[in-house]
Structure formats: structure tokens, C-alpha cells
Amino acid sequence: xxxxxDYFFKARSVAVIGASTRPGKVGHEILRSLVExxxxxxxxxxxxxxxxxxxxxxxxxxxxIPDTVDLAVIVTPSKVAPRVVEECGRKGVKAIVIVSGGxxxxxxxxxxxxxxxxxxxxxxxxxxxxPNCIGIFDSxxxxxxxxxxxxxMVRPPPGPIAFLTQSGTFGCTLLEWAAEDGIGISKFVSYxxxxxxxxxxxxxxxxxxxxxxxxxxYTESVSDGRKLLKAARNVLPKKPIVILKAGRTxxxxxxxxxxxxxxxxxxxxxxAAMRQVGVIExxxxxxxxGISKAxxxxxxxxxxxxxxxxxxxxxxxxxxxxxxxxxxxLAEYSEKTYEGLKRELPPYAQIGNPVDLTGxxxxxxxxxxxxxxGRDPNVDIIMPFFVFQDTPLDEGIIRVxxxxxxxxxxxxxxxxxxxxxxxxxxxxEREGIPVFQSPxxxxxxxxALYLYGSRFICRGKKVNNN
Amino acid sequence: xxxxxDYFFKARSVAVIGASTRPGKVGHEILRSLVExxxxxxxxxxxxxxxxxxxxxxxxxxxxIPDTVDLAVIVTPSKVAPRVVEECGRKGVKAIVIVSGGxxxxxxxxxxxxxxxxxxxxxxxxxxxxPNCIGIFDSxxxxxxxxxxxxxMVRPPPGPIAFLTQSGTFGCTLLEWAAEDGIGISKFVSYxxxxxxxxxxxxxxxxxxxxxxxxxxYTESVSDGRKLLKAARNVLPKKPIVILKAGRTxxxxxxxxxxxxxxxxxxxxxxAAMRQVGVIExxxxxxxxGISKAxxxxxxxxxxxxxxxxxxxxxxxxxxxxxxxxxxxLAEYSEKTYEGLKRELPPYAQIGNPVDLTGxxxxxxxxxxxxxxGRDPNVDIIMPFFVFQDTPLDEGIIRVxxxxxxxxxxxxxxxxxxxxxxxxxxxxEREGIPVFQSPxxxxxxxxALYLYGSRFICRGKKVNNN
Numbered sequence: 012x013x014x015x016x017d018y019f020f021k022a023r024s025v026a027v028i029g030a031s032t033r034p035g036k037v038g039h040e041i042l043r044s045l046v047e048x049x050x051x052x053x054x055x056x057x058x059x060x061x062x063x064x065x066x067x068x069x070x071x072x073x074x075x076i077p078d079t080v081d082l083a084v085i086v087t088p089s090k091v092a093p094r095v096v097e098e099c100g101r102k103g104v105k106a107i108v109i110v111s112g113g114x115x116x117x118x119x120x121x122x123x124x125x126x127x128x129x130x131x132x133x134x135x136x137x138x139x140x141x142p143n144c145i146g147i148f149d150s151x152x153x154x155x156x157x158x159x160x161x162x163x164m165v166r167p168p169p170g171p172i173a174f175l176t177q178s179g180t181f182g183c184t185l186l187e188w189a190a191e192d193g194i195g196i197s198k199f200v201s202y203x204x205x206x207x208x209x210x211x212x213x214x215x216x217x218x219x220x221x222x223x224x225x226x227x228x229y230t231e232s233v234s235d236g237r238k239l240l241k242a243a244r245n246v247l248p249k250k251p252i253v254i255l256k257a258g259r260t261x262x263x264x265x266x267x268x269x270x271x272x273x274x275x276x277x278x279x280x281x282x283a284a285m286r287q288v289g290v291i292e293x294x295x296x297x298x299x300x301g302i303s304k305a306x307x308x309x310x311x312x313x314x315x316x317x318x319x320x321x322x323x324x325x326x327x328x329x330x331x332x333x334x335x336x337x338x339x340x341l342a343e344y345s346e347k348t349y350e351g352l353k354r355e356l357p358p359y360a361q362i363g364n365p366v367d368l369t370g371x372x373x374x375x376x377x378x379x380x381x382x383x384x385g386r387d388p389n390v391d392i393i394m395p396f397f398v399f400q401d402t403p404l405d406e407g408i409i410r411v412x413x414x415x416x417x418x419x420x421x422x423x424x425x426x427x428x429x430x431x432x433x434x435x436x437x438x439x440e441r442e443g444i445p446v447f448q449s450p451x452x453x454x455x456x457x458x459a460l461y462l463y464g465s466r467f468i469c470r471g472k473k474v475n476n477n
Numbered sequence: 478x479x480x481x482x483d484y485f486f487k488a489r490s491v492a493v494i495g496a497s498t499r500p501g502k503v504g505h506e507i508l509r510s511l512v513e514x515x516x517x518x519x520x521x522x523x524x525x526x527x528x529x530x531x532x533x534x535x536x537x538x539x540x541x542i543p544d545t546v547d548l549a550v551i552v553t554p555s556k557v558a559p560r561v562v563e564e565c566g567r568k569g570v571k572a573i574v575i576v577s578g579g580x581x582x583x584x585x586x587x588x589x590x591x592x593x594x595x596x597x598x599x600x601x602x603x604x605x606x607x608p609n610c611i612g613i614f615d616s617x618x619x620x621x622x623x624x625x626x627x628x629x630m631v632r633p634p635p636g637p638i639a640f641l642t643q644s645g646t647f648g649c650t651l652l653e654w655a656a657e658d659g660i661g662i663s664k665f666v667s668y669x670x671x672x673x674x675x676x677x678x679x680x681x682x683x684x685x686x687x688x689x690x691x692x693x694x695y696t697e698s699v700s701d702g703r704k705l706l707k708a709a710r711n712v713l714p715k716k717p718i719v720i721l722k723a724g725r726t727x728x729x730x731x732x733x734x735x736x737x738x739x740x741x742x743x744x745x746x747x748x749a750a751m752r753q754v755g756v757i758e759x760x761x762x763x764x765x766x767g768i769s770k771a772x773x774x775x776x777x778x779x780x781x782x783x784x785x786x787x788x789x790x791x792x793x794x795x796x797x798x799x800x801x802x803x804x805x806x807l808a809e810y811s812e813k814t815y816e817g818l819k820r821e822l823p824p825y826a827q828i829g830n831p832v833d834l835t836g837x838x839x840x841x842x843x844x845x846x847x848x849x850x851g852r853d854p855n856v857d858i859i860m861p862f863f864v865f866q867d868t869p870l871d872e873g874i875i876r877v878x879x880x881x882x883x884x885x886x887x888x889x890x891x892x893x894x895x896x897x898x899x900x901x902x903x904x905x906e907r908e909g910i911p912v913f914q915s916p917x918x919x920x921x922x923x924x925a926l927y928l929y930g931s932r933f934i935c936r937g938k939k940v941n942n943n
Binding site: 035036037040112113116117145158159160162163164165176177178179180181183184187188190191229231257258259260261262263265266267269270295296297321323324325326327328329331332334335336341359361363364365367369370371396398399400401402403405427428429430431432448449450451 | 501502503506578579582583611624625626628629630631642643644645646647649650653654656657695697723724725726727728729731732733735736761762763787789790791792793794795797798800801802807825827829830831833835836837862864865866867868869871893894895896897898914915916917
């Protein structure tokens with residue numbers, strides 16, 4: 012059986028109302044995404060002044076389509092939206108995405124149109140995403156409602172992260188990051204003015220979605236805090252939720268208001284509530300994506316003690332700074348670990364935290380270090396740093412790091428540079444080891460693994476916090 | 478006439494002492510960088526057990542080389558360094574880079590060797606960079622002392638940024654970023670343990686270097702604060718200095734000590750001193766590089782008022798948040814600007830700060846907005862945001878933004894995404910417009926333009942701070 016939100020992602024037929032004959036126009040590009048992409052469902056342009064668009068027969072109204080319509084994508088001006096939505100209702104449409112702007116975000120008149128549209132939709136039992144958004148993407152059915160052409164925006168492969176975003180712009184960014192890294196996305200929703208379907212509905216829905224391992228959210232405002240917290244509480248034991256809240260200040264809040272018609276509200280209250288239920292907060296898009304990536308790839312951490320190993324210690328100094336302002340700690344190794352490292356590593360290695368293998372390090376040196384750190388009960392999280400540019404470091408390193416997964420501890424890696432470094436980083440990520448350019452980001456990701464783990468996963472298990 | 482530090486960058490002949498026959502070894506790869514790269518000077522491997530390395534005749538000692546030697550790169554174990562440096566002195570070598578570790582960073586014994594090495598070098602009038610570093614790179618002579626092969630680390634083209642770094646790792650990162658962006662580097666020094674040549678020496682030297690427009694520094698510790706401040710004070714009126722200080726906390730400081738043998742000292746004191754003389758601080762590598770990029774490409778700002786224009790406002794909400802915690806302000810446009818924008822922009826545009834042209838925006842809309850903002854005396858800095866993925870935005874946008882340079886105000890752009898967005902961003906950067914993925918970074922760059930401008934450039938000129 013289809014649940015109501017299923018009709019957005021698994022629609023068997025889609026009408027594009029306001030489809031345009033002119034390339035570059037929003038109503039043309041959305042149709043093109045559906046017709047020329049990998050979506051296998053039936054697609055119907057609606058335009059009273061066109062016979063056909065992109066080789067597909069067009070209809071004057073949704074009512075004229077000789078087929079059931081699961082999903083309607085509306086691109087018409089806001090003024091005609093109530094009439095169009097009414098027709099959708101009469102047609103038996105199940106779900107509506109309104110891409111057009113000109114609603115609540117432009118002021119009172121638009122807000123009134125938006126209110127009427129939702130009222131009409133609800134009277135027919137239809138759900139609405141938007142308006143003022145880029146809509147949805149499902150990585151399995153390949154259904155998307157984007158006016159961003161494939162030449163300009165790469166669609167990601169199926170993957171473990173679901174992304175909900177009030178901003179379509181950040182939506183585009185994260186979709187492309189997940190595509191380029193090969194990490195992938197399960198489901199994506201840009202909800203703009205959030206007139207009907209909200210984060211809470213989507214969190215509950217994604218909580219049941221077997222393809223989604225982590226839920227990442229960008230939001231500027233909250234419509235119904237209590238509902239959001241309830242949904243989060245229900246879903247968090249099953250999968251982590253990471254949230255980035257913008258509009259934290261008066262200035263940001265004002266910008267948010269004209270963006271999606273919502274006042275941002277007190278950030279302090281929001282942040283405290285998130286912490287209380289166990290939602291992980293991110294402070295920018297890089298963090299939102301990076302934390303989600305780590306949570307989707309690595310096991311949780313049951314203690315705060317981080318061990319660093321490196322062939323170039325500058326980034327470890329920054330990581331140590333960052334660790335010291337979080338609940339994480341720099342691990343203090345057992346005697347046995349110290350002795351083992353001393354015995355097996357070459358004399359140039361500096362044995363501390365970090366274990367500094369220096370620029371002369373080989374993959375064998377890393378193997379020794381990872382083995383001792385992996386087996387040390389005082390170590391909860393392993394953070395290997397790499398200067399892949401250093402020529403003594405041989406190609407065996409990928410296997411060595413991948414093999415260290417056997418110790419069952421989360422591994423979060425750091426490496427930054429040009430094409431070769433990126434290639435090596437991708438190879439590590441294909442082995443399930445997340446790699447960060449920035450030590451700060453890696454520490455935040457490690458922290459998230461610890462926060463989620465200690466709260467929801469490790470209860471009863473030993474939690475190192477000595 | 479050559480100044481003493483010139484011998485590092487413009488050496489006509491280089492000896493690699495400790496050159497190795499074995500590929501992958503540090504002493505082999507450095508020789509390879511010099512022999513197989515674009516460096517045009519004479520190169521001499523020194524190795525008592527080899528006849529030739531990489532097709533170049535080797536000598537048992539630097540004293541056996543039948544030529545003058547400007548620069549010696551030392552890769553031998555630390556224990557033999559005093560003897561090797563003594564021989565360099567007798568040979569008449571002018572400058573020494575010690576790449577090897579095993580000195581101050583490993584403890585008292587190493588520190589004593591380091592002290593003796595410097596004593597010997599000074600007695601012969603030789604300057605020393607290192608030990609425990611990756612040395613130097615000059616983008617004109619193409620001389621480098623890197624053990625990072627060209628297959629693994631791209632060398633940047635000549636460019637406006639000089640980079641001084643205590644960490645070789647961060648050195649590799651920034652060199653490759655500057656190479657990939659096409660921004661380029663003028664001169665580069667990784668100084669590791671900083672036994673002789675320090676940041677102050679290099680700042681004074683780069684102050685006179687016509688190829689260097691901005692000096693970027695990563696440091697974990699300061700050897701002589703007074704000397705550093707004096708050098709900064711001398712050079713700042715000529716060019717900006719941006720600094721990233723790691724080892725800010727006790728934990729970071731401890732990591733710094735085993736990295737380069739220096740205690741990091743109080744960060745608070747450091748930061749206050751930097752602010753007082755007008756050095757701009759960065760909080761991570763992305764910022765250090767981003768701020769330097771903006772300072773090298775754009776004119777300074779003579780006031781704090783930022784105007785944003787966009788075709789997708791999410792990132793503007795985050796930028797507004799960030800602006801509000803800095804001395805920057807959101808510009809309040811003149812009546813004339815409001816009226817002009819209202820008259821000329823399409824009705825869907827939201828006229829405020831940001832000017833939100835929405836996803837339907839074309840380059841013509843941007844032209845209108847940039848013209849009015851560019852001419853408004855209440856606007857000091859223009860921050861255009863782009864969703865290049867949005868298909869209505871035509872390719873004319875590059876020219877439109879480039880033309881906006883005519884208004885004489887700094888322009889700092891924001892765009893994030895995949896291949897197409899990167900291509901468009903590079904095109905903008907070739908026109909001299911820096912583009913940032915992150916709104917936070919763009920705001921920090923704008924702030925640096927204002928801080929440097931208001932302190933060193935705009936005195937006497939009008940400074941907007943109403």
C-alpha cells in the first residue's frame with residue numbers, strides 16, 4: 012500500500028502544470044528533467060496554448076489528461092494556483108509540488124493565496140510540498156522536479172543520506188557534493204514555504220524508509236516545534252538526525268522572512284531543544300554534509316577518546332585544539348600500546364597523540380600504529396591523517412586503513428590537496444572510511460559519532476569516560 | 478646584488494646532501510624534484526656510496542663539487558648534520574635547507590644538535606631554513622626542495638600569494654589549492670623547527686618582493702614576538718598579512734611541541750598583538766587561503782556595508798547571520814536605489830538585502846541589480862550569490878559580473894556545487910572575482926577587505942560607518 016507521502020517519490024504519473032515551450036524557462040526545464048531523465052513513469056505537460064512540448068502531447072488542463080495523475084508539479088503564477096489546485100482535486104491527484112514563488116514570502120496577499128491553496132488541497136486529501144521550492148528527488152525511481160538541467164546539476168546515485176531543505180540552493184549544493192563523492196542520496200525534499208508537508212511529516216516518513224540511514228536537514232524556521240520534537244524522538248533511536256539552522260540572528264532572521272515567509276524564532280531555544288532530544292547540530296553546510304557522511308559510513312563511538320596517527324602533524328595540532336573545546340578527549344594509550352609502538356615503529360616515529368610517523372612513513376608504519384591503537388581499550392575513535400603527497404607513503408595504505416575496520420572502532424580520516432590526494436581519498440571512501448579536508452570538520456564528525464553512539468547505541472555497553 | 482635570503486629562491490646551483498639512489502626515499506625524491514622539474518640551475522647529488530643518481534654525477538662530499546654551491550639541501554640523519562654543515566661552510570655555500578627531522582622536536586639531544594648546527598652556519602655567514610620541514614619553492618625559478626613528487630603534488634603557477642608555514646603538510650595543501658584554482662603562489666617557505674630564518678625575516682624579505690601581493694602564514698608558535706611585530710608593522714602598509722595560529726589550547730600546544738619543538742604560548746596575547754598591528758587572523762586553512770585570495774584579487778573596502786544579490790536566498794540567510802557577528806553591516810540602500818530596482822527588475826524580484834532575483838533570474842536581472850548597488854554610496858562591498866545550476870541563468874552572467882568591477886567596489890562571490898558550478902566559478906576568478914563555496918568564508922573575506930582597507934588604505938577617504 013502507498014502511504015500518502017509515497018505519492019511524491021513513487022508517483023507513476025506526473026503532470027507539469029505550467030509547462031513551457033521555451034527552453035531555459037522553469038516550466039520547460041522541469042518537464043525536461045522528467046522527460047529526458049531516467050524517470051520511467053508517465054509525464055503530462057499542461058499548457059492551454061501548446062499542442063506538444065519536448066515531443067510530448069500537452070493538455071489544456073489537468074482535467075483533460077486521459078490517465079490517473081499521482082503527482083502534479085505546479086509552475087503557474089501564484090494567482091492562478093487556487094484554481095489549478097482545485098482542478099487537481101477534482102482530477103484525483105494525490106500529491107502536489109508547487110515550485111512557483113509569489114506566496115507567503117512576498118507578503119500578506121501571497122500568504123492569503125497560500126492559505127487558500129492548502130485549504131483546497133486538504134479538502135481533497137491532497138498533500139502539498141512548497142510553494143517556493145525546487146521540490147523532490149527520489150534516487151530509486153529517479154523522479155525529480157528540478158528546473159536545474161542535468162548539464163548544470165549532476166543527480167546523485169542512490170545512497171544512505173536523506174536531505175530535507177528549506178533552501179533549494181543548498182539543496183543543489185548538497186546533491187552535487189553527494190554525487191561527486193559517490194556517497195549518494197536516498198530521498199530529497201526542498202520544501203520552501205512549508206505550507207503543508209513539514210519536516211516532522213518527512214522525518215516520520217524517512218524513519219520508515221529502509222534506504223535512509225541518516226536524515227540531514229537545513230532549515231531557517233520551525234513551524235510547529237512540538238511536532239518536530241515528537242517526530243525526532245520517535246525516529247532517533249532508529250537513525251541519526253543532523254540539522255543546520257540558519258537565521259540565528261536578527262539579521263539572518265529578517266533575510267529568512269523574505270526568503271520563505273517564516274520568522275526564524277529564537278535560536279537558543281531551538282538549539283537547547285535539539286540537544287535535549289539528541290538531534291545533532293551542524294554549523295554550516297560542510298559540517299551538515301560531513302557529519303551525515305560519517306554517520307552513514309561508520310559505526311558509532313562508545314567513548315570520547317580519540318587517537319591520532321599521521322605522517323605530517325600540522326593538522327593534528329589544529330585537531331587537538333578543536334577536540335579540547337568538545338566533549339571529546341585525546342586518548343591516553345595503555346602502557347602496552349606505548350611499548351608496542353616503541354618496539355615496532357622506526358626510531359624516527361614520535362610516539363604520543365598523535366603518533367607522528369613523519370614524512371618518511373610507509374603503509375607498514377601505519378599498519379603498526381593502527382593495530383596498536385585499534386586494540387587499545389583506551390581508544391574509542393581512530394583518526395588517521397594522511398599527507399598522500401609524501402612520496403615515501405606507498406599505495407598499500409588504502410588496504411591497511413580499510414583492514415583497520417576490523418577493530419570495530421569508528422575511523423575518521425583527514426587529507427587535503429590536489430588530484431592525487433582526491434583520488435586516494437575517494438578510494439578510502441569507497442572502503443567506507445570518510446575523509447575530510449579539514450581537521451575541524453573531522454573532529455565534528457567524530458563528535459557526532461560519539462554523541463549519537465553514547466546516547467542511542469551504547470547504552471549498557473562500556474562507555475569510556477575516565 | 479643578491480640579498481642573503483635570495484640564495485634560497487634564486488640559487489644558481491644546489492647540492493642535495495644525502496641524495497639517495499632509492500626511489501620513494503626522501504633524499505631521492507628531492508633530487509628528482511630538482512632534476513626532473515623546470516628548475517634551470519645546476520644540481521649536485523652528494524652521496525659517498527654512489528657514482529651517479531638519476532643520471533647526474535654524485536660526489537662523496539659537498540667539498541668535492543667542482544663548482545660554487547649557492548644552496549645546500551640536507552637530508553642526512555641529524556647526527557651527521559653538524560659535520561655536513563661545517564663542510565658547507567668551508568665550501569662557501571650561502572644558504573641551507575635542512576629537511577631531516579630528529580632535531581629539537583625529538584627532545585633535548587636533538588635540540589643540542591640543532592643549536593650546534595645553527596652556530597656553525599652563522600660562523601660562516603650561512604642562513605638556515607628548517608630543520609624538519611619541506612623547504613622552499615619559488616614560482617619563477619621553479620626551484621623547489623620537495624620530496625613530494627610531481628605525480629602526487631601539483632606545483633602552482635606564479636601568483637600573488639606568498640605562503641610561510643611551520644607545517645609542511647598544510648604547505649602541500651595550500652600549494653595544490655593555489656595550483657588548481659589557477660591563483661598561484663609567488664614564494665613558499667616551510668620552516669619547521671625555525672632554527673634560524675624566521676617569519677619576521679621572511680616578512681621583511683617578502684615586503685620587498687614585487688611578485689608578492691599578500692603574505693599568508695601558518696604558525697604554531699612564535700620565537701620572537703617583538704621581532705615579528707616589528708616586521709609586520711613595517712610591511713603592512715605595503716601589503717596585507719594573514720595569519721593562522723594553531724596550538725591555541727593546552728592540548729594543541731602539546732601537539733605543537735612534539736611537532737616542531739616549540740611551545741605555542743598564549744593565544745590570547747598573540748591574537749591581541751596581531752589585531753593591534755593590523756595582521757588579519759584566519760581560523761582555519763580554508764579561511765587563510767580564501768582571505769588571501771580575496772585580498773590578492775580585489776580592491777579594499779572603505780566601509781562596512783555589504784549588499785547581497787542572489788537567485789537563491791538560503792546562503793544569504795547564513796551570510797546575514799555571519800555578518801551580524803562581525804563589524805560588517807547589511808547595507809541600507811538609498812531611496813534612489815530602491816526606486817531604480819523596483820522600476821527595472823521583474824515583479825517577482827524581492828527588493829531588500831539580499832536583492833532576491835529568485836530562480837527565474839537572468840543575467841540581465843543581475844546587471845540591473847549590480848548597477849544600482851554599485852552606484853549606491855551606502856554600499857561598500859558587493860556580494861553576489863549564484864545558483865549556477867538554475868537553468869534560467871544564462872551564460873552572459875560572467876561578463877555582467879566582470880563589468881561590475883567598474884564601480885570600484887570589492888566584489889566577493891558565493892557559489893557551490895558540482896562541475897558546471899566549478900567551471901563558472903573559475904571563469905569568474907579569471908576575471909578577478911573571488912568565488913567561495915561557503916557564505917561564512919565569503920563574509921570573512923569581505924571582512925578582511927574592510928579591515929585592511931579601513932586601516933591602511935582608506936585613511937582620509939570616506940569611511941561609511943553610519
